[in-house]
Amino acid sequence: MVVVGGGFAGFHALRHLQRHLPREAAxxxxxxxxxxxxxxxxxxxxxxxxxxxxxxxxxxxxTLPRVRLVLGRVSDxxxxxxxxxxxxxxxxxxxxxxxxxxxxxxxxxxFDIPGVPDHAxxxxxxxEAVYLRDHLLEQLDLADAQPDTxxxxxxxxxxxxxxxxxxxxxxxxxVAQAQRWLTRIEGRWDRTRARDVRWVLVDVAPAVLPExxxxxxxxxxxxxxxxGVDVRLRTSVSEAEDTRVTLTDGTTIRxxxxxxxxxxxxxxxxxxxxxxxxxxxxxxxxxxxxxxxxGLWAAGDAAAVPxxxxxxxxxxxxxxxxxxxxxxQRQGVALGRNIAAAxxxxxxxxxxxxxxxxxxxxxxxxxxxxPLGVPLTGPVAKVVTRGYHLYALPAMSNRVRVxxxxxxxxxxxxxxxxxxxxxxxxxxxxxAQATAIYGSTA
Numbered sequence: 437m438v439v440v441g442g443g444f445a446g447f448h449a450l451r452h453l454q455r456h457l458p459r460e461a462a463x464x465x466x467x468x469x470x471x472x473x474x475x476x477x478x479x480x481x482x483x484x485x486x487x488x489x490x491x492x493x494x495x496x497x498x499t500l501p502r503v504r505l506v507l508g509r510v511s512d513x514x515x516x517x518x519x520x521x522x523x524x525x526x527x528x529x530x531x532x533x534x535x536x537x538x539x540x541x542x543x544x545x546x547f548d549i550p551g552v553p554d555h556a557x558x559x560x561x562x563x564e565a566v567y568l569r570d571h572l573l574e575q576l577d578l579a580d581a582q583p584d585t586x587x588x589x590x591x592x593x594x595x596x597x598x599x600x601x602x603x604x605x606x607x608x609x610x611v612a613q614a615q616r617w618l619t620r621i622e623g624r625w626d627r628t629r630a631r632d633v634r635w636v637l638v639d640v641a642p643a644v645l646p647e648x649x650x651x652x653x654x655x656x657x658x659x660x661x662x663x664g665v666d667v668r669l670r671t672s673v674s675e676a677e678d679t680r681v682t683l684t685d686g687t688t689i690r691x692x693x694x695x696x697x698x699x700x701x702x703x704x705x706x707x708x709x710x711x712x713x714x715x716x717x718x719x720x721x722x723x724x725x726x727x728x729x730x731g732l733w734a735a736g737d738a739a740a741v742p743x744x745x746x747x748x749x750x751x752x753x754x755x756x757x758x759x760x761x762x763x764x765q766r767q768g769v770a771l772g773r774n775i776a777a778a779x780x781x782x783x784x785x786x787x788x789x790x791x792x793x794x795x796x797x798x799x800x801x802x803x804x805x806x807p808l809g810v811p812l813t814g815p816v817a818k819v820v821t822r823g824y825h826l827y828a829l830p831a832m833s834n835r836v837r838v839x840x841x842x843x844x845x846x847x848x849x850x851x852x853x854x855x856x857x858x859x860x861x862x863x864x865x866x867x868a869q870a871t872a873i874y875g876s877t878a
Contacts, residue, residue, distance in 0.1 A: 442473055469524075485617060486617070491838050571693065610697065659802050
């Protein structure tokens, strides 16, 4: 049994299988580029130095001891010969399979906008989070050293302006937390203060954090406005260059920092399969099997899974489950259960999930949360948000380390060191998210 992808869906499917499937029933193989599960909801806290990067990386070898780990990326799936091609660096080899679980996740959505692949930086991997943190510090260091000349003031304006695209979780949490972080470390600079940094958050949507509903979205918007963030809704980027970004409303903003969080699309591997897709995601049955191919399964961000708990559309069709970590995790458990049933162990059931709620951390004592449909804001929402993250982290050692990071950030001076361990070219979207191996960026 080959599982492609070590994200939430793949991890929880394998954890269920190793617990409930006899050893002699199947050999479990995981193909993934990293030896860890990335708890991506806390990436904004890595980008702002609140949480140490390794603390949100859950060791796959320690937590999945029954699983054979193959490090690499699947570049091709042959449904006829039932083989997958795995690439790592310049090496390539093939694995055969009886059951194939496709959970390659998603990549950052870019759209066809000039300059974005070269100049925008995402926040979906540890590489990108660490790079963004160092990049912000570097830009403020450089701005603080600029001479008081016309050229120096122009360069300083570019260095002190951050444009973030996407007012969903990634963009909103990053801007809110980064702004708060800079207020705590502004003593690092002689001539620069946190209020000197211009933050611009843009999105084509009409609201901030629309997934949380209008009440919490409006609260988050007020928090951003109170902190001086320039929020431009129903707006996007039309072109990006080295030192400027042009918006669709005709505004040109001088900046050297463009953070791209405009949603996600399924891994490009899905489109290479030649199987039916819906909005770029692989169509599955409610039991997470892929119709028409025996032994093929899919879940998570790359799969269009019917949401049995949702209300149908006017034509009777059910919507698909949204690409969230919560659904990926629970679909992984359902995958494990149904694959075990296909091998004669247990009973298969269609995937059905009741929403547990959503949370967003805005830095400081600010947060918005909707646990079980109850809207919360402020310190109470903060406690719920952090409690949810600790609950969702699938390893106790990581929970303890993250909790201690939060404690240390409360009682000790905030971390403001610039490590400069990630090269700029390695943080580009196509490189950091490895979309180039499929022939094009997403």
